[in-house]
Amino acid sequence: MSVASKVLVVDAGNTSIKLTAFEGDSVLWVQRGDNCPANTGFDPDVIYFASVRSKEQSALLHADIQAEYPHSGWVTLASQAEACGVYNAYLEPERLGVDRWLGAIAAYYLAKDGVVVIDAGTAIKVDVVNKEGVHLGGYITPGLGMMEESLLSNTARIRYDSNEVVGGEGLPNSTARAVTEGCYEMVLGFLERIHLQYKDYKWVATGGDAESLLGRLSIPVERQMNLVAIGAKLVGDEQLRGNK
Numbered sequence: 001m002s003v004a005s006k007v008l009v010v011d012a013g014n015t016s017i018k019l020t021a022f023e024g025d026s027v028l029w030v031q032r033g034d035n036c037p038a039n040t041g042f043d044p045d046v047i048y049f050a051s052v053r054s055k056e057q058s059a060l061l062h063a064d065i066q067a068e069y070p071h072s073g074w075v076t077l078a079s080q081a082e083a084c085g086v087y088n089a090y091l092e093p094e095r096l097g098v099d100r101w102l103g104a105i106a107a108y109y110l111a112k113d114g115v116v117v118i119d120a121g122t123a124i125k126v127d128v129v130n131k132e133g134v135h136l137g138g139y140i141t142p143g144l145g146m147m148e149e150s151l152l153s154n155t156a157r158i159r160y161d162s163n164e165v166v167g168g169e170g171l172p173n174s175t176a177r178a179v180t181e182g183c184y185e186m187v188l189g190f191l192e193r194i195h196l197q198y199k200d201y202k203w204v205a206t207g208g209d210a211e212s213l214l215g216r217l218s219i220p221v222e223r224q225m226n227l228v229a230i231g232a233k234l235v236g237d238e239q240l241r242g243n244k
């Protein structure tokens with residue numbers, strides 16, 4: 001049951017900002033961009049704000065958004081030791097990325113079982129929550145774009161045009177394929193190793209690169225592109241109800 005009927009969730013990742021408008025528990029729309037979009041025509045009762053950016057950048061974003069929605073309440077979400085029946089694995093719970101925290105909470109809420117969460121964004125995160133709601137921990141690796149960028153910016157001869165990045169059969173036989181498919185293989189191998197340990201868990205994926213990754217993965221994974229926003233809604237509502 002929602003405590004506020006109209007909620008705007010702002011999820012600021014290191015690459016993009018996702019805005020998700022809720023009416024009750026239903027998602028009305030999602031907008032993704034690199035700053036706070038104006039004139040959405042939505043007048044939220046409250047804004048739930050989750051940012052993994054620096055304190056300074058988050059404060060600037062907070063000011064921009066509050067100026068856009070001057071009459072809306074505000075709740076800044078942060079990782080905690082426990083929320084919505086999920087228990088944080090970190091000894092310093094506030095150091096777990098809030099996107100990871102909210103994704104884990106939403107995944108457990110949806111799965112009602114042990115669940116592995118893949119979030120493929122600027123970085124790729126994998127988090128595991130057991131069927132009792134205990135967050136067991138997880139991994140962080142560079143995202144696909146970051147891997148490719150690190151090769152381009154740290155070598156003299158890894159250079160190719162985007163039109164050279166084409167699908168192909170067999171082992172890569174061009175620089176473009178060697179790099180792009182090499183980065184994919186690293187992530188896919190990483191995920192398949194985790195699956196060997198957690199094959200009886202449900203698997204869910206989110207993040208801007210999830211779609212392109214999962215097409216290549218032999219593991220059955222549910223896509224939930226609104227996972228972090230759903231987690232923000234659950235935690236924000238719990239905080240407004242005064243349970244936290």
Ligand SMILES: Nc1ncnc2c1ncn2[C@@H]1O[C@H](COP(=O)(O)OP(=O)(O)O)[C@@H](O)[C@H]1O
Nearest residue numbers: 013014015016032120121122123145207208209
């Ligand atoms: N419209 C888009 N804008 C930006 N990145 C996008 C978009 N669609 C897909 N992507 C991919 O998603 C990645 C960013 O995913 P996202 O989950 O938004 O990252 P973060 O949460 O770290 O900001 C980018 O590296 C890019 O490859």
Ligand SMILES: CC(C)(COP(=O)(O)O)[C@@H](O)C(=O)NCCC(=O)O
Nearest residue numbers: 013014015052095096097121122123
């Ligand atoms: C790993 C992250 C940078 C991922 O952020 P994103 O890819 O969404 O931009 C973020 O979860 C973060 O800042 N984590 C803090 C360190 C940790 O989770 O241990």
Ligand SMILES: [K+]
Nearest residue numbers: 013014099121
């Ligand atoms: K993110």
